[in-house]
Amino acid sequence: MSSYRIQGTTGEWEVVIGLEVHAQVVxxxxxxxxxxxxxxxxxxxxxxLVDAAMPGMLPVxxxxxxxxxxxxxxxxxxxxxKWSRFDRKNYFxxxxxxxxxxxxxxxxxxxxxxxxxxxxxxxxxxxxKRIGIxxxxxxxxxxxxxxxxHPTMSYVDLNRSxxxxxxxxxxxxxxxxxxxxxxxxKLRAILRYVGSCxxxxxxxxxxxxxxxxxxKPGDEFGTRTExxxxxxxxxxxxxxxxxxxxxxxxLESGGKVVQETRLFDPDTGTTRSMRSKEDAxxxxxxxxxxxxPLELDDAFVEACRASLPELPxxxxxxxxxxxxxxxxVAGVLTAEVETARWFEALLGEAAAKQGKxxxxxxxxxxxxxxSELFGALNRLGRSLDDSPLSPLQAAELLALIGNGTISGSxxxxxxxxMLETGDGAQTIVEREGLRQESDTxxxxxxxxxxxxxxxxxxxxxxxxxxxxxxxxxxxxxxxxQGKGNPQVVNELLKKALG
Amino acid sequence: xxxxxxxxxxxxxxxxxKGDFTAVEVAEAFNANVAAAQGSLNAFIVATPEAALEAAxxxxxxxxxxxxxxxxxxxxxxxxxxxxTRGVQTTAASHILEGFTPQYESTVSQKLWDAGxxxxxxxxxxxxxxxxxxxxxxxxxxxxxxxxxxxxNAPLAPGGSSGGSSAAIAARLCPAATGTDTGGSIRQPAAxxxxxxxxxxxxxxxxxxxxxxxxxxxQAGPMARSVRDCAIMLEAMAGFDPKDSTSLDxxxxxxEAGLSANLAGKKVGIPREYRMDGMDAEVAKSWDxxxxxxxxxxxxxxxxxxxxxxxxxxxxxxxxxxEASSNLARYDGVRYGLRDxxxxxxxxxxxxxxxxxxxGDEVKRRILIGTYVLSAxxxxxxxxxxxxxxxxxxxxxxxxxxxxDVILAPTTPTAAxxxxxxxxxxxxxxxxxxxxxxxxxxxxxxxxxxxxxxxQGLPLGLQxxxxxxxxxxxxxxxLAIESRAGFTAKPEKWW
Numbered sequence: 006m007s008s009y010r011i012q013g014t015t016g017e018w019e020v021v022i023g024l025e026v027h028a029q030v031v032x033x034x035x036x037x038x039x040x041x042x043x044x045x046x047x048x049x050x051x052x053x054l055v056d057a058a059m060p061g062m063l064p065v066x067x068x069x070x071x072x073x074x075x076x077x078x079x080x081x082x083x084x085x086x087k088w089s090r091f092d093r094k095n096y097f098x099x100x101x102x103x104x105x106x107x108x109x110x111x112x113x114x115x116x117x118x119x120x121x122x123x124x125x126x127x128x129x130x131x132x133x134k135r136i137g138i139x140x141x142x143x144x145x146x147x148x149x150x151x152x153x154x155h156p157t158m159s160y161v162d163l164n165r166s167x168x169x170x171x172x173x174x175x176x177x178x179x180x181x182x183x184x185x186x187x188x189x190x191k192l193r194a195i196l197r198y199v200g201s202c203x204x205x206x207x208x209x210x211x212x213x214x215x216x217x218x219x220x221k222p223g224d225e226f227g228t229r230t231e232x233x234x235x236x237x238x239x240x241x242x243x244x245x246x247x248x249x250x251x252x253x254x255x256l257e258s259g260g261k262v263v264q265e266t267r268l269f270d271p272d273t274g275t276t277r278s279m280r281s282k283e284d285a286x287x288x289x290x291x292x293x294x295x296x297x298p299l300e301l302d303d304a305f306v307e308a309c310r311a312s313l314p315e316l317p318x319x320x321x322x323x324x325x326x327x328x329x330x331x332x333x334v335a336g337v338l339t340a341e342v343e344t345a346r347w348f349e350a351l352l353g354e355a356a357a358k359q360g361k362x363x364x365x366x367x368x369x370x371x372x373x374x375x376s377e378l379f380g381a382l383n384r385l386g387r388s389l390d391d392s393p394l395s396p397l398q399a400a401e402l403l404a405l406i407g408n409g410t411i412s413g414s415x416x417x418x419x420x421x422x423m424l425e426t427g428d429g430a431q432t433i434v435e436r437e438g439l440r441q442e443s444d445t446x447x448x449x450x451x452x453x454x455x456x457x458x459x460x461x462x463x464x465x466x467x468x469x470x471x472x473x474x475x476x477x478x479x480x481x482x483x484x485x486q487g488k489g490n491p492q493v494v495n496e497l498l499k500k501a502l503g
Numbered sequence: 504x505x506x507x508x509x510x511x512x513x514x515x516x517x518x519x520x521k522g523d524f525t526a527v528e529v530a531e532a533f534n535a536n537v538a539a540a541q542g543s544l545n546a547f548i549v550a551t552p553e554a555a556l557e558a559a560x561x562x563x564x565x566x567x568x569x570x571x572x573x574x575x576x577x578x579x580x581x582x583x584x585x586x587x588t589r590g591v592q593t594t595a596a597s598h599i600l601e602g603f604t605p606q607y608e609s610t611v612s613q614k615l616w617d618a619g620x621x622x623x624x625x626x627x628x629x630x631x632x633x634x635x636x637x638x639x640x641x642x643x644x645x646x647x648x649x650x651x652x653x654x655x656n657a658p659l660a661p662g663g664s665s666g667g668s669s670a671a672i673a674a675r676l677c678p679a680a681t682g683t684d685t686g687g688s689i690r691q692p693a694a695x696x697x698x699x700x701x702x703x704x705x706x707x708x709x710x711x712x713x714x715x716x717x718x719x720x721x722q723a724g725p726m727a728r729s730v731r732d733c734a735i736m737l738e739a740m741a742g743f744d745p746k747d748s749t750s751l752d753x754x755x756x757x758x759e760a761g762l763s764a765n766l767a768g769k770k771v772g773i774p775r776e777y778r779m780d781g782m783d784a785e786v787a788k789s790w791d792x793x794x795x796x797x798x799x800x801x802x803x804x805x806x807x808x809x810x811x812x813x814x815x816x817x818x819x820x821x822x823x824x825x826e827a828s829s830n831l832a833r834y835d836g837v838r839y840g841l842r843d844x845x846x847x848x849x850x851x852x853x854x855x856x857x858x859x860x861x862x863g864d865e866v867k868r869r870i871l872i873g874t875y876v877l878s879a880x881x882x883x884x885x886x887x888x889x890x891x892x893x894x895x896x897x898x899x900x901x902x903x904x905x906x907x908d909v910i911l912a913p914t915t916p917t918a919a920x921x922x923x924x925x926x927x928x929x930x931x932x933x934x935x936x937x938x939x940x941x942x943x944x945x946x947x948x949x950x951x952x953x954x955x956x957x958x959q960g961l962p963l964g965l966q967x968x969x970x971x972x973x974x975x976x977x978x979x980x981x982l983a984i985e986s987r988a989g990f991t992a993k994p995e996k997w998w
Contacts, residue, residue, distance in 0.1 A: 059607070059838075061586075061587045061711065062711070062712075063710060063711050063747050065746060065748050097835060097851075098850075099837050099850055103832065104829065104832020104833050105832060161837065289828075289829070289877035290877075291882070291886055294718035294749075294826050
């Protein structure tokens with residue numbers, strides 16, 4: 006896989022990376038209270054008595070959050086622990102009303118699982134590496150402090166306080182920034198397929214603590230640092246890049262890496278120390294006496310399993326094997342759940358419109374989607390989510406190509422017009438007279454005129470300058486305003502040129 | 504006309520229902536006693552005479568309108584100031600919560616109001632329910648209405664932590680009151696004041712809205728002057744609450760209807776480990792009386808062994824402070840209650856100043872102990888070990904209940920002590936809990952009933968410990984003692 010190495014003055018260094026990803030669970034209410042979880046509400050508008058830790062308030066687990074975490078565990082092939090328990094992690098901070106976070110240290114909900122990543126964009130079946138996941142546990146998020154609202158005081162917003170998070174802890178199995186990036190993207194894709202986390206790193210619903218150490222290849226693990234709360238894939242990769250180089254510099258200048266918590270500064274792309282192990286909190290974890298152990302029965306776990314959608318790897322394999330798509334195209338179409346959903350909707354409509362099986366139109370649909378539509382959306386600065394074109398409209402266009410009404414190149418024009426006007430493909434073709442000309446008689450007449458007008462070039466062609474064939478095709482198409490059926494034009498030109 | 508304040512829960516409810524007197528008359532009578540005693544007994548932190556009258560008026564109106572009356576209709580009660588009461592200051596007897604007025608009502612108090620009870624006021628207690636004498640209250644200690652015979656007028660402890668409750672009941676300031684029991688906080692004050700109180704099985708009464716001390720032990724229960732009154736009130740307080748994850752999802756039995764002092768066919772266990780060397784002779788004598796009374800009621804007496812009893816107190820004083828150290832972290836000056844913000848203070852300074860000023864010494868002591876036993880390097884030696892011993896103590900009871908239906912023991916090692924007597928010796932104070940703590944650790948129902956007076960004229964209590972969910976067995980054995988002990992003594996009024 007990755008042979009990423011840092012070149013130091015004393016030789017090559019290998020980077021060892023583990024990620025702890027905090028993923029906000031998609032649920033209407035918080036982990037232990039009925040308060041809402043929507044992003045962007047007015048400060049302290051979504052705070053229950055429990056979230057504010059009023060005297061005598063008690064937590065009651067939200068079953069939906071547990072269900073989402075179990076589904077996530079199943080999606081990474083994790084071991085589902087039918088007996089787990091909540092622990093209190095005790096520390097004082099103004100954004101932590103209870104003075105403790107309810108988490109799971111000793112008995113997490115999900116045990117050992119894994120995710121397969123590939124670094125080869127052209128072929129996701131190649132260069133596959135398995136990244137171990139040690140555990141997923143469920144815990145409460147803290148509130149938010151705002152330091153810029155008052156000259157001497159900080160404000161506290163408890164809207165996030167008590168929101169359910171999954172902490173997904175990887176094994177230290179990654180060896181390069183690229184691997185870490187691939188892991189994060191794959192994990193995010195899986196979470197979004199499952200629907201247990203929206204994966205929105207900008208809004209903070211997914212963030213990573215990045216553990217980095219360096220060693221000479223083959224040596225024991227070095228001392229690691231943990232960079233907290235990094236909130237984009239790019240920043241995670243930058244953190245690793247910077248942190249690994251910093252550690253190599255420290256070690257090569259005779260120093261020691263200090264086990265500590267660090268912060269990433271997106272403005273400078275560097276990390277800085279937040280607190281060292283010596284000032285680390287003693288969290289005094291102990292089982293939360295307000296909560297009973299969490300016990301799941303087989304029926305619950307099986308219902309979670311049955312509710313899982315087809316996951317990205319399985320879908321990609323199916324696209325390759327059943328639909329005959331290339332690994333590259335299948336990879337592109339399955340990388341994000343929205344793309345796969347759009348493609349499958351298009352596939353269904355296209356097959357129906359053309360009266361064929363899905364596998365018969367799959368390549369056409371996949372290639373058109375990944376090249377034509379993606380290209381057009383790119384130019385418009387839009388994504389599939391807010392595509393002005395629906396799968397049904399796209400299927401109509403594909404059907405016109407499929408039955409020979411328009412050529413592929415005319416289809417490009419039609420697509421532009423569809424995006425411009427919002428009109429249907431058929432309407433545009435009729436209105437603009439873009440219907441393809443396949444009548445041999447009509448084309449023969451044009452061909453004859455083109456050859457007659459260019460007698461000198463015909464001589465050269467016949468004299469062996471075969472490259473001129475393209476010129477004749479171009480002239481013929483031009484004369485027909487691009488509407489000649491390219492196949493028929495080719496055939497008739499070949500015939501006419503002998 | 505009878506003195507209404509001499510009546511208990513059942514008598515008041517029946518008198519109101521029959522029209523012998525009105526609920527308002529009852530509330531007025533108790534309101535007057537509360538007001539008259541406040542300067543001397545200090546049983547209430549806040550009196551709420553208007554709340555008592557308002558509830559009484561509603562009961563009288565309901566009766567006049569022919570509506571069905573609740574289990575506690577017309578009965579004014581005292582509410583331990585550990586229960587959150589909407590719109591009424593709730594302090595846990597601490598400075599840190601002084602002035603805190605909840606916008607919510609605890610499940611247990613709401614159930615009592617729904618059953619027709621009214622609130623005379625918020626009762627004093629040991630701060631955060633930590634204490635056995637009421638001396639840890641920020642609002643001054645409660646004084647027991649009892650005094651030693653023979654001219655020694657030393658003010659006595661009403662017990663703790665529910666000492667406001669016990670004193671108020673004994674002094675006829677209320678016919679009944681709520682208590683909470685973490686390691687004996689209902690039973691010990693009941694024993695000290697000649698009153699009756701039951702801690703039900705852990706989970707019977709919702710903890711929602713009760714200021715937490717030690718979550719795995721805290722349990723609310725009724726205190727009154729008779730077993731029947733406790734049964735009535737417990738029925739009103741108990742029941743499954745989806746807002747408390749540790750609440751028992753079981754129907755509430757009809758304990759009052761099930762009362763029977765006939766113990767024929769029942770076996771009463773006498774734990775040999777509770778008969779300690781140097782035991783107070785009068786306490787031992789009252790235990791023997793209890794054995795004789797239960798025999799008389801038809802029970803068979805059997806010796807049982809609870810071998811891990813001697814580890815109960817140290818176990819309790821690890822687990823309860825551990826949980827408390829975490830439960831009390833929320834009192835940080837950020838959102839409610841006291842905030843002490845010295846000039847130029849940062850967040851840490853504010854925490855330190857607020858908590859130093861807001862918590863009393865005993866609370867601080869337990870937070871320190873709890874923090875210590877949970878800290879890295881000590882956790883296994885203390886907390887983990889204590890949890891293991893707690894399991895062994897529960898198993899002791901399980902095994903013992905293979906041989907008996909209910910256990911009889913003294914409630915406390917001595918009668919009430921004088922205020923100040925133990926206050927500079929925390930260990931001597933903790934020893935008060937020696938007989939009550941094991942049942943708490945095992946989550947078992949346990950009650951204290953008055954058994955008589957000692958030679959100094961002070962009440963002694965007997966404790967009955969039952970199987971999980973068998974409050975009925977405990978109440979019935981309590982009733983058998985009550986009906987034979989003939990305890991009618993009351994403190995001579997001096998306040």
